[in-house]
Amino acid sequence: DVKVTQSSRYLVKRTGEKVFLECVQDMDHENMFWYRQDPGLGLRLIYFSYDVKMKEKGDIPEGYSVSREKKERFSLILESASTNQTSMYLCASSLDGLNSGNTIYFGEGSWLTVV
């Protein structure tokens, strides 16, 4: 079974703090993704990575950055957390892109509250 593990399920951070969300996948997938999910807005792509040290902006990258130093690990960074970044964050991975219709598999999610 594909396993995408997000290290923190629930976090509470203060405005202005730097926040790291970590994600690890165990299936040797090339692609990894970070989404956020908000009521009424669905899932929106923040960033994705198709290879180590490679990254591409998604639909809502502002206020976020990412790091992929190893193939299995993809980190989302909030440089200075703000209250409008309170959300559920979902990490995902897929094999060799979606060009061949490969499925995206999701982690359990990280609930971030910024106060």
Add this chain to the structure above:
Amino acid sequence: EDQVTQSPEALRLQEGESSSLNCSYTVSGLRGLFWYRQDPGKGPEFLFTLYSAGEEKEKERLKATLTKKESFLHITAPKPEDSATYLCAVQDDFGANNLFFGTGTRLTVIP
């Protein structure tokens, strides 16, 4: 821009009462349409991928179908454990590394 609209937003069914969820989409070129199930507080769980109009896939009480403008998720004789939010997403020919999601249908099956 890709658009995915799911209806209804919420659906309550009695156990055993069959029904269908709708996913209408607009894409420049469809590469794939995906269905996911999401339980409260958890990440989406993959159900099906459909690639071309006329295609159908089944899994237990669920059957997904695809036309050129919409997809249906048919639920036959649902059970309470089928209660979840069902998400539809599309991949287009240009956004090869992304899925564009609808906002989901929240299904409640009452015993």
